[in-house]
Amino acid sequence: MPSNWENFRYVLTLLESSSLRRAAKTLRCEPTEVLVRVQAYEDSVGQPLFDRIGDLMELTPSGRRIVSAAREVMSSMEKVGQGAAQKSASGVAPIAISTLDCINQYLLVDCMARIPEGTPLPVVSFMHAQEVQQLDHLGTELVVRPGHGMADELDSEVAGYFDFAVYERADARNSWLGLSGVLERAPAAQWYRDHVPVNEITLSSDSFVTLAMMVQAGVGRAVLPSYVGDQFAWLKRYDIELTGKMIPLHIGNHPDLSGIRRLKQLKRQVLTSLRHSERLSSHP
DSSP: OOOHHHHHHHHHHHHHOHHHHHHHHHHHHHHHHHHHHHHHHHHHHOOOOEEEEEEEEOOOOOHHHHHHHHHHHHHHHHHHHOOOOOTTTTTTEEEEEEHHHHHHHIIIIIHHTTTTTTOOOOOEEEEEEEEEETTSSSSSSEEEEEESSSOTTOOOEEEEEEEEEEEEEEEESOEEEEOOOGGGGHHHHHHHHHSOGGGEEEEEEEEEEHHHHHHHHSSBEEEEEHHTTTTOOOOOEEESSSSSSOOEEEEEEEEGGTTTTHHHHHHHHHHHHHHHHHSSSSSS
């Protein structure tokens, strides 16, 4: 779910503007988005903050106490360089997408490039996590992550499927490139433990991006996601039995934000582009 401080920025703007229409104009979004964000913040604190009279909004007594306390916390955070709301150079808050570095580099960059020029899209900010388990908790509007299921509270769709395989250059060294760090908890790590003697692993990395670069350089062979290895025609591919089925790639958001038009449009564009990508399979 988006950062509560990002939602609080909408609360403050609404408070300063006194009306949904003026707040939306200041934030350069639709009134419904302001209302959704404010309601999300109200849900998080368990209290209504505003009384609504037509387009005008006034703080409730409990709202005044909560806003005052939150302002003090926000002020303290800003003093240590942890600003509550990130803005783009144009003053419009970006929509943040959290994902893994390899998904961003080998799927989303190409995906964004293939969205037709002139398509109205919001400013986008990418945030990376080191492992899948962290992605649902980064506080971003959209999450793009692999695996059989997302956090229960997220509204998600499957963009496509991929698998893992061993890749190497024809003239590569006769050695293995292993998985280290967070990748030791990846599905491919168990395959390594079952099939690759430790003394045959000469180099390792905690990033599939780095492993792919080493494979391309001919340093050795490695297990890579198919959306990474398959795009390099000069690499040999050896199929392996890893999970027994293709792995889905999800794109999701918190249900509270599903009614925000610019988020919905971005999600639909990214989903459509990923579903047309040759790097993903449309079938499990």
